[in-house]
Amino acid sequence: MQDEDTPRTESDYQVDGGVGGDFLDDDYEYDVADETLPADRYLDRELSWLRFNQRVLELAEDPAVPLLERVNFLAIFASNLDEFFMVRVAGLKRRIVTGLAVPTNIGRAPQDVLADINRIALELQHRHIAVLHDLVKPELDDAGIHIETWADLDEDDRHQIDRIFSQKIFPVLMPLAVDPAHPFPYISGLSLNLSVRVRNPKTEKVEFARLKVPQVLPRFVQLPDDGSGRVRFLTLEDLISNHLDQLFPGMEILEHHEFRVTRNEDVEIEEDESENLIQALERELLRRRFGPPIRLEITDDMDDVTLGLLVRELGITEQEVYRLPAPLDLGGLFEISKLDRPHLKFPKHVPVTPLELQPSEPNAQPDVFRALQRGEVLVHHPYESFATSVQAFLEQAARDPNVLAIKQTLYRTSGDSPIVEALIDAAEAGKAVLALVEIKARFDEQNNIEWARKLEKAGVHVVYGLVGLKTHCKLALVVRQEKNGDLRYYSHIGTGNYNPKTSRIYEDFGLFTADPIVGKDLTRLFNELSGYAIEKKYKRLLVAPRYLRRGLLKSIRTETQNALEGKPAGIRIKVNSLVDEAIIDALYRASAAGATVDIVVRGICALTPGREGLSENIRVRSVLGRYLEHSRIFAFENDGDPQVYIGSADMMHRNLDRRVEALVRLQEPAHLAQVDALFTTSMSTTTASWQLQPDGEWMRHHRDSHGRPLADLQNVVMNGIIARRRPRTAR
Incomplete structure (x- = not known):
């Protein structure tokens, strides 16, 4: 199996079959790594991850962060580093020992990279324990916790x-x-x-x-x-x-x-x-x-x-x-x-029920189907309640006698999942239920195997996806027979897992829609995942591994061309990780053409911003806080006709080439405005963030010139959502 860090070659970008519906031209070719660009244009991904964990540690060091939250960040740092060694460092060492190629995106010998990892990780662990002993423990003592x-x-x-x-x-x-x-x-x-x-x-x-x-x-x-x-x-x-x-x-x-x-x-x-x-x-x-x-x-x-x-x-x-x-x-x-x-601890944020899903009568159950008949709904977790949106959607589908079928992907879910229980209830009620359970979700494998067996016993059709690919997309499709006898699709496409527990701490978006185009797209995709099909007709989706990479590259190329022609051109991306060389090189070319490129990345970033002659027009920010920033958004100015996608994919080789991922295009003006506001606030000089420097270091920017704290993005978003919704709340 090809490693996710193997540099891309032209042969790797060849695909079978056609193109992605309305998005692509039949003669479109994938971009490949541009050898005319500087050889040292990438930052090392492993060291970039260590810098991410350093940012977690800096939150533990910050006296402005509530004390027990600092303790929590110390624990998160330790847990993160354990997983990094168990997976990333282990993988590097295994490939060195077995003689497999261990390419790095910066052209250095893997042994030298491992030496740097050991040195930096040890330095961070010493700093970690010093934060506990010298900074946090004395404050715990003062608070009566010894x-x-x-x-x-x-x-x-x-x-x-x-x-x-x-x-x-x-x-x-x-x-x-x-x-x-x-x-x-x-x-x-x-x-x-x-x-x-x-x-x-x-x-x-x-x-x-x-x-x-x-x-x-x-x-x-x-x-x-x-x-x-x-x-x-x-x-x-x-x-x-x-x-x-x-x-x-x-x-x-x-x-x-x-x-x-x-x-x-x-x-x-x-x-x-x-x-x-x-x-x-x-x-x-x-x-x-x-x-x-x-x-x-x-x-x-x-x-x-x-x-x-x-x-x-x-x-x-x-x-x-x-x-x-x-x-x-x-x-x-x-x-x-x-x-x-x-x-x-942080002051409590109580998630609200999205305004569009709030019932007209107090204490009534939300009617998600009726809401979607009025229009699409974009929810933003954890600010907006998972329980009264996603969970309510599936529970309503399970008990509605007019629902004929439910199809859903499950990548990670909680041990007492109401989502799985809803699927079981639906199957026991005689509905056709398909659950695509990804049993290869790392460290959740055993949990997912147990869920799969429980679902099968209840009569759910359980499938495990395609050989060689992880199914990482977050999709739910409900087929309902309306009063006039017609069948109607109700769909949910998210950026995060169907997990009620993590939905309280992971920041994610989800789109609910009754658009028949999306419904047919999802029907085709589920058929491809559960049967034998090579689908070529997605209209509002970009699906990996066949079309997502080329669709994004085409959009980046469009912005590049618009910039060269003097038209407004801009790219804004929010991901957990940005590693893929072809995507990065395309962003470099867009920047060189004059397009503005703003990137919000939580973890790894192999792109070098602000470098003369390469990336002057690229800015990279990282936001860490009480919630784990998890949503993936891709926004293109498109000469005044914005093209914005949300979905499950990070810009990593595994997501683009070895996983089933799905992005959906947003089209409601209010939703486009909401995403625009999120990017504007994230990149603002008045918002606290870390800023990636050309040398690969991250500079924390959290106080103004007078020493006053800058705005916290997550508080700003929460206050904005509360302000535009009725005061009724839901957990």
Whole structure:
């Protein structure tokens, strides 16, 4: 399988079949990487990701951010970095070891890139723990939230902790000896462990043992109330470390240290049309648990003898060792961030029901079908409620006796998903229900397999998409018989997953429409995904992998030509990641022609903005805040006739070439104005953001020349939505 980071060649852009409906000309050719442009025009994607996580860390450093939100950002930083090593770094190392080509978009040797990753990641992890110790922990103390160490406890505390240990912790622990009769144990990925060296006083022999810190117990053990009103915690590993004598009675404890292993958990499935995909995936998930180690984190007081043993037994290099101050695994701080202290968190935003979907009578159920008969509805989550829009749409479809069929894609959803329950209810009511479940959604594979089996048992037609492609688009189609006997399509196309939980923290758009053109487009697409078809007639959609790349490139080329002809020309893009070389080169050419290019990117950006002779007309901003910016928007000025698309695709090779993605064109003037306002606010000098510099560094811009805080984009959007809607709210 071709890697997503392989540079594009002309042969990679050849496609079978025709073109994308009204959008493209039959003789249109894909652009390829332009070798006339400077060879150093791309920023390294891996280092760009590390800079993204640095921006997360800068939010934890910011005293203007509420205290428990800063704790949350510390945990997010740790969780992000774990996944980066498990997937991205693991993939690079695997391809180096196996001799596969490891291209980089900046022409550097992969070993040099890995050296930079290790150096920068280690620097960031030291900065990370320093933020906790030097900045956040003192403020937690002032707020009455104490993360104690064993040395902080008095005798009464220790006596009570002894009882907690004996009753709730000791029975769960499993010390494992390492000697000729007990081989070195398997160390599971991301588990926190204690290495223990003990001496037998009778034989003077020194032995080694490994003790896993149980993941089924809270990472932070709350201490009994001491009457001070403070909330006090002790890390589980600190508590266990000070009771090792009970685990190794009669032995002398010489050394004990914390360590943690990160393993390669990137699933690689060789898809064979003759093999059951679920069985293949389950086999690969089992293998993932035993992936090779790629990072060893140890506390900075670990002795050389213990370290040497770990390095030898785990089979890693010294370059893969990260020596850090305790505590390790700050992802555990999620527990602290969830404390019920509203005054230490962002002020609550209560999502509102979109005005177009609000029922005419109080406490009545919204009638989504009637609303869509009046016109299209664009919803913006989490500012507007997922429950009273997307969820209400599918639940209404499940119980409406006039609905004949429901078709939906499921990429990620929550464990107690009302969306899945609605599909089950519809199937049990006798409706035709098709669910395209993407069981290869990374780290949600097992959850999706379980949902797929539950859906099948309820009579839902479950399919798993196309061989070799992930189905990443977010689509729902309802076919309903109206009173006159005609069939009508009701559609939803979104930028985010059908997940009620993440919809509260992910920023996304969704379009509801009863446009028959969109309905027929979705019908054709679902037929292609569930049957045998090569569709050539999409009218209002751009669909990957066949037409999305060429459709976007054609729009960029149009803006380039308009700029050369002196016409108004502008491109505005909002994505999570911008990596694809052909798209970037097309944007460079548009900039050189005089078109303005504004990009809002949350994470990785391989494009270099503001570089003389290359990208003077390109500006890149990044917005991070309480919500995860997740929507993807592509807007083209088009000589006064704006062409704006929303959908599921980032500008990465995998999205454009190896996934089924879908963008839908917005056409209502009010929706175009809403998107225009979002871009204008995002790029404004009065809005807080990070600005990408030509050297690849991100400069934070969050205060004006007088030191006053700039506007928060997410607060501005929330206030704007509330202002233009009735005061009725919904969770």
